[in-house]
Amino acid sequence: MNVPDFFFRFRDALNAFLYTKILKNIFFMIDPETVHETMTRVGVFLGAHAITRGVTACFFYYSNKKLNQTIRGIFFSNPIGLAAGFDKDAQLTDILPALGFGFAEAGSITGEACVGNPRPRLWRLKKSKGLMIHYGLKNEGCERIAERLRDKHFQIPMGMSIAKTNCQKTVDLQAGIDDYFKAFTALKDLGNYCTINISCPNAFGGQPFTDPVSLDLLLAKIDTAQTSKPIFLKLSPDLKKEEIDAIIEVTKRHKIFGFICSNLTKNRDNKKIIDSTVSEKGGMSGKVVEDLSNELIRYCYQKTKGAYVIIGCGGVFSAEDAYKKIKAGASLVQMITGMIFEGPQVISQINRGLVALLEKDGFENIAEAIGGDYESPRRTSGRLRENSTEFSCASMVLGWCFTPQLTPEL
Numbered sequence: 001m002n003v004p005d006f007f008f009r010f011r012d013a014l015n016a017f018l019y020t021k022i023l024k025n026i027f028f029m030i031d032p033e034t035v036h037e038t039m040t041r042v043g044v045f046l047g048a049h050a051i052t053r054g055v056t057a058c059f060f061y062y063s064n065k066k067l068n069q070t071i072r073g074i075f076f077s078n079p080i081g082l083a084a085g086f087d088k089d090a091q092l093t094d095i096l097p098a099l100g101f102g103f104a105e106a107g108s109i110t111g112e113a114c115v116g117n118p119r120p121r122l123w124r125l126k127k128s129k130g131l132m133i134h135y136g137l138k139n140e141g142c143e144r145i146a147e148r149l150r151d152k153h154f155q156i157p158m159g160m161s162i163a164k165t166n167c168q169k170t171v172d173l174q175a176g177i178d179d180y181f182k183a184f185t186a187l188k189d190l191g192n193y194c195t196i197n198i199s200c201p202n203a204f205g206g207q208p209f210t211d212p213v214s215l216d217l218l219l220a221k222i223d224t225a226q227t228s229k230p231i232f233l234k235l236s237p238d239l240k241k242e243e244i245d246a247i248i249e250v251t252k253r254h255k256i257f258g259f260i261c262s263n264l265t266k267n268r269d270n271k272k273i274i275d276s277t278v279s280e281k282g283g284m285s286g287k288v289v290e291d292l293s294n295e296l297i298r299y300c301y302q303k304t305k306g307a308y309v310i311i312g313c314g315g316v317f318s319a320e321d322a323y324k325k326i327k328a329g330a331s332l333v334q335m336i337t338g339m340i341f342e343g344p345q346v347i348s349q350i351n352r353g354l355v356a357l358l359e360k361d362g363f364e365n366i367a368e369a370i371g372g373d374y375e376s377p378r379r380t381s382g383r384l385r386e387n388s389t390e391f392s393c394a395s396m397v398l399g400w401c402f403t404p405q406l407t408p409e410l
């Protein structure tokens with residue numbers, strides 16, 4: 001039995017109403033980190049049981065064949081992923097597929113456990129539709145997290161984001177490289193891809209690995225670890241063009257498969273900041289970083305002539321926002337802030353909206369739209385398929401309850 005589209009439209013509209021009119025108003029009265037911790041506990045509970053996973057899927061899951069893509073042998077059922085920073089300790093891997101994510105990234109995870117910066121370290125920029133983040137890479141450390149994930153079967157592709165431990169010791173170049181390497185080797189056999197986060201705005205010693213000489217040394221060390229998994233570099237949106245060029249030149253000499261564009265911005269002169277009070281510390285997400293992220297996607301895609309896979313990240317709140325990134329050159333898209341402002345049903349809304357946008361532009365599949373801004377659209381013969389949802393309600397629920405491993409290993 002195919003589920004008719006009006007069911008999803010009605011379900012998502014109802015969820016959106018309940019979230020934006022009731023739940024969000026309550027959440028936004030409470031300290032954001034407390035809400036995050038509570039939601040993580042709820043997510044862990046829902047992910048632990050087959051029935052609760054199935055019920056969650058009924059409320060949030062959506063799938064359409066037009067959104068399927070295989071990149072470097074990894075099957076993505078849709079291009080919308082959870083960005084690094086929401087599931088810092090990889091506790092939510094069981095529930096994220098039921099929410100409708102096509103992939104997710106855990107972390108950032110560091111060589112040593114780290115308590116992060118003192119609280120408060122997370123603020124809402126309500127008017128600007130963004131967050132101010134000064135977490136400082138809080139996480140349980142690579143050994144504990146690797147142990148937790150050892151026997152897990154992931155239902156969607158999982159990325160492991162690594163960074164260097166936020167402490168005085170790793171400010172030393174070699175100590176920093178050793179710390180990244182420790183996290184990389186502990187996690188390299190888990191999940192489907194790895195991200196090297198060189199753009200955390202909130203750590204001791206700044207972002208030393210945006211310097212090409214230091215980056216070259218770091219990536220040379222990473223090259224020595226045997227892995228066939230694709231490696232992404234996560235870039236800052238505040239980099240100058242010359243700095244991006246230098247980073248791209250370095251990556252050509254190493255096993256880098258793509259870029260994540262982008263991390264948080266630190267630039268307080270940003271015209272998208274509407275809120276009158278902005279903390280002196282931390283990086284900003286959401287609508288504040290959106291244009292910078294899109295510019296970075298465009299620049300990297302054009303500079304490398306599409307040779308690297310780009311994951312677009314920053315300010316995605318709607319299908320139009322995600323589509324803009326895809327047409328600018330992103331193969332996949334990640335988000336956090338949009339989900340916090342709009343509710344978890346926004347993942348389904350974005351995916352449904354993407355299907356409609358693909359059909360409007362005459363694309364058969366999401367892959368055809370990547371970089372569509374730069375070339376004449378690869379239109380099909382005009383014989384567009386009907387927007388049918390390619391699964392049954394029963395298989396959806398049973399799938400998320402019991403399917404052991406949908407993601408082909410590399």
Ligand SMILES: Cc1cc2nc3c(=O)[nH]c(=O)nc-3n(C[C@H](O)[C@H](O)[C@H](O)COP(=O)(O)O)c2cc1C
Pocket residue numbers: 083084085086107108122131133135137161197234262263264284285286287289313314315316334335336337338
């Ligand atoms: C609470 C929070 C924590 C974050 N922590 C990390 C992190 O540990 N590592 C990382 O690479 N990015 C981190 N980020 C940045 C996000 O991955 C993403 O690049 C940024 O938020 C822009 O996307 P968005 O506008 O959809 O939130 C964090 C973001 C938020 C909101």
